[in-house]
Amino acid sequence: MSPIPAELVARATVSYDAVQTVGETVYWIEGRPDGDVLVRWTASDGQQDVLPEVFHVASYVHEYGGGAYLATERDLWFCNADDQRIYRASDGRPPAPMTPAPASPGALRYADLRLLPGTDKLICVRERHEADGSVHNELVILPADGSADPKVIVSGDDFYMSPEPSPDGRRLAWVSWNAPLMPWDGSWLWVADIRSDGTLTDLQFVAGGEDESVCQPQWSPDGVLHLVSDRSGWWNLYAWHDGRLDPVVTGEFEVAAAPWEFGYRAYVFQNAQVIAIIQQGPEHHVVVRHPSGKVDRLALLYTSIKPYLATAGQSIAFIGSNPTQLPTVVLADPNGSTYELTTNELGIDPVSLARPERFTFPTRDGGEAYGLYYPPTNESDQPPPLLVRAHPGPTANWPLRLDLPAQFFASHGFAVADIDYRGSTGYGRVYRLGLRGRWGTVDATDCADAALHLASIGRASPGRIAIWGASAGGYTVLRALATTDVFAAGITRSAVADLKTWSRAAPKFQARHAELLHSEHLCGADVSKTGIRYPLLLIHGDEDRVTSLSQAQILAQRLDPTSHLVVVPRARHTLRMPSDVHYVLCVELDHLRSM
Numbered sequence: 001m002s003p004i005p006a007e008l009v010a011r012a013t014v015s016y017d018a019v020q021t022v023g024e025t026v027y028w029i030e031g032r033p034d035g036d037v038l039v040r041w042t043a044s045d046g047q048q049d050v051l052p053e054v055f056h057v058a059s060y061v062h063e064y065g066g067g068a069y070l071a072t073e074r075d076l077w078f079c080n081a082d083d084q085r086i087y088r089a090s091d092g093r094p095p096a097p098m099t100p101a102p103a104s105p106g107a108l109r110y111a112d113l114r115l116l117p118g119t120d121k122l123i124c125v126r127e128r129h130e131a132d133g134s135v136h137n138e139l140v141i142l143p144a145d146g147s148a149d150p151k152v153i154v155s156g157d158d159f160y161m162s163p164e165p166s167p168d169g170r171r172l173a174w175v176s177w178n179a180p181l182m183p184w185d186g187s188w189l190w191v192a193d194i195r196s197d198g199t200l201t202d203l204q205f206v207a208g209g210e211d212e213s214v215c216q217p218q219w220s221p222d223g224v225l226h227l228v229s230d231r232s233g234w235w236n237l238y239a240w241h242d243g244r245l246d247p248v249v250t251g252e253f254e255v256a257a258a259p260w261e262f263g264y265r266a267y268v269f270q271n272a273q274v275i276a277i278i279q280q281g282p283e284h285h286v287v288v289r290h291p292s293g294k295v296d297r298l299a300l301l302y303t304s305i306k307p308y309l310a311t312a313g314q315s316i317a318f319i320g321s322n323p324t325q326l327p328t329v330v331l332a333d334p335n336g337s338t339y340e341l342t343t344n345e346l347g348i349d350p351v352s353l354a355r356p357e358r359f360t361f362p363t364r365d366g367g368e369a370y371g372l373y374y375p376p377t378n379e380s381d382q383p384p385p386l387l388v389r390a391h392p393g394p395t396a397n398w399p400l401r402l403d404l405p406a407q408f409f410a411s412h413g414f415a416v417a418d419i420d421y422r423g424s425t426g427y428g429r430v431y432r433l434g435l436r437g438r439w440g441t442v443d444a445t446d447c448a449d450a451a452l453h454l455a456s457i458g459r460a461s462p463g464r465i466a467i468w469g470a471s472a473g474g475y476t477v478l479r480a481l482a483t484t485d486v487f488a489a490g491i492t493r494s495a496v497a498d499l500k501t502w503s504r505a506a507p508k509f510q511a512r513h514a515e516l517l518h519s520e521h522l523c524g525a526d527v528s529k530t531g532i533r534y535p536l537l538l539i540h541g542d543e544d545r546v547t548s549l550s551q552a553q554i555l556a557q558r559l560d561p562t563s564h565l566v567v568v569p570r571a572r573h574t575l576r577m578p579s580d581v582h583y584v585l586c587v588e589l590d591h592l593r594s595m
Helices: 006-010 404-411 429-435 442-456 472-483 499-505 513-517 549-558 579-594
Strands: 015-022 025-032 035-042 046-049 069-071 075-079 086-090 108-115 121-129 135-143 151-154 159-165 171-177 187-194 200-209 214-219 225-229 236-241 244-249 267-270 273-280 283-289 295-297 310-312 315-322 325-332 338-340 357-362 368-374 386-390 415-420 465-470 489-493 536-541 564-568
Touching: 006 404, 015 069, 015 310, 015 315, 015 325, 025 069, 025 310, 025 325, 069 108, 075 108, 108 159, 121 159, 135 159, 159 214, 171 200, 171 214, 187 214, 200 214, 200 225, 200 236, 214 267, 225 244, 244 273, 244 283, 267 310, 357 442, 368 404, 368 442, 386 442, 386 472, 404 415, 415 442, 429 442, 442 465, 442 472, 465 472, 472 489, 499 513, 536 549, 549 564
Parallel strands: 386 415, 386 465, 465 489, 489 536, 536 564
Antiparallel strands: 015 025, 025 035, 035 046, 069 075, 075 086, 108 121, 121 135, 135 151, 159 171, 171 187, 187 200, 214 225, 225 236, 236 244, 267 273, 273 283, 283 295, 310 315, 315 325, 325 338, 357 368, 368 415
């Protein structure tokens, strides 16, 4: 079979996010090379861009954003990427700003836009960046026509998300949390009554705490508050009745994703049913809970489903993919029949693709961890060289979907192992918190133990194993190279190199994340001083707002001359690797095949 060319992998494909529906009209955000574009689909007109070309839709609250628009029958509100102001588009008129111009670009940011039923008011999250460098998060209310400035209605906690008005507009639910906790560590769900002037009264605690993560509050059409909680050890769905939580969709699976972004919605209400996306390890399914309590699983071809679920008439809309198909926007009816609204064709024969296999492996401390293994697509009697990949996050996971970089290396004779090291989501709360106090230690050894396990069963060639990671996964790579002797080379992208420096410069959202994760002896440790003696390729964008380029530059200066730094111009934290970088990776790793 012909190897997949680097140009194909590096070619800018369109991403899909943030599905919403209004009746049977479906909206989503397309990530295109020139920015994030809002798209609308209807059965009569098909797919159309919604806004003039000068507008791109993106929120930069927490830097990661999400929750950047709200569509209704008549109006559309969205966060403009350039100035972060909320704009309104309606009745065919050009979009007009609804929020005041900040003192400096990006000083006022918004997310999670909600319309208060029965009123002409919006409620949303606002993030204020002050001149002294301080950052404040709060909930605000504002006239939907922009006739007055936003007014703060909730403040005092470090972070807020998911303001959800009840269907009658009389109550508001929201989630808050405080550093150093992240929302997947511990958070609080609140409910309050809304006065006619928009202020809140009769505050009531619903669920959550330092040892319980709650998220995704939603009111059912009949006014019952639902929420996701991991109090059972898994993110499951509950209904709140008279101060108690009643199970709705529960089991050893997750009805949530770690909320790195705003706007996630993993369950919806339809015809007295609850439809939910559940995650088990790297795999997703859609289930339907009937009024009787019976839960059925829809037979779908998609194994990875993003946490954006919406109803569209009698169908549901979501973004799905599988190991041979890139993500696409999908309509599915109750019997599981599907209609794809988008295409992202690559011209690759699915038969030629490596099929990822789930595997479990023992860890050196007596535990177990998980991964996906891509065998090389060329036949050989010898164990193949192996590329181990540590996901970013660090509380993320490797989804079971078409991964072009993995396929690139598999087609060039490498095996690829994607490791859901301890700390990953999809395996319950205990596993998710398994990195606390051990970041840079168990994630690094889990990657090493995965490689050793695969080598022991003949699925990797000892001595011909490399490791790759991005962002927090880049830190895992550096620690693995510094503390184990398993890997012959390493590649990082936008890597965290120095925890102390990174914590000082990171966005408020995650600036104190390392306090819970790092090992005591690693606090303030500079990984460049820990003895990395293997070839290392560092890739970094020069506009990275989450992990500064200076970390990679200092690291490259201090390491052995066999290390290389590639700076990608005009690239942020989520940079795509251009084709020349893929060629560099191939050249850097090619010697492993002949060792």
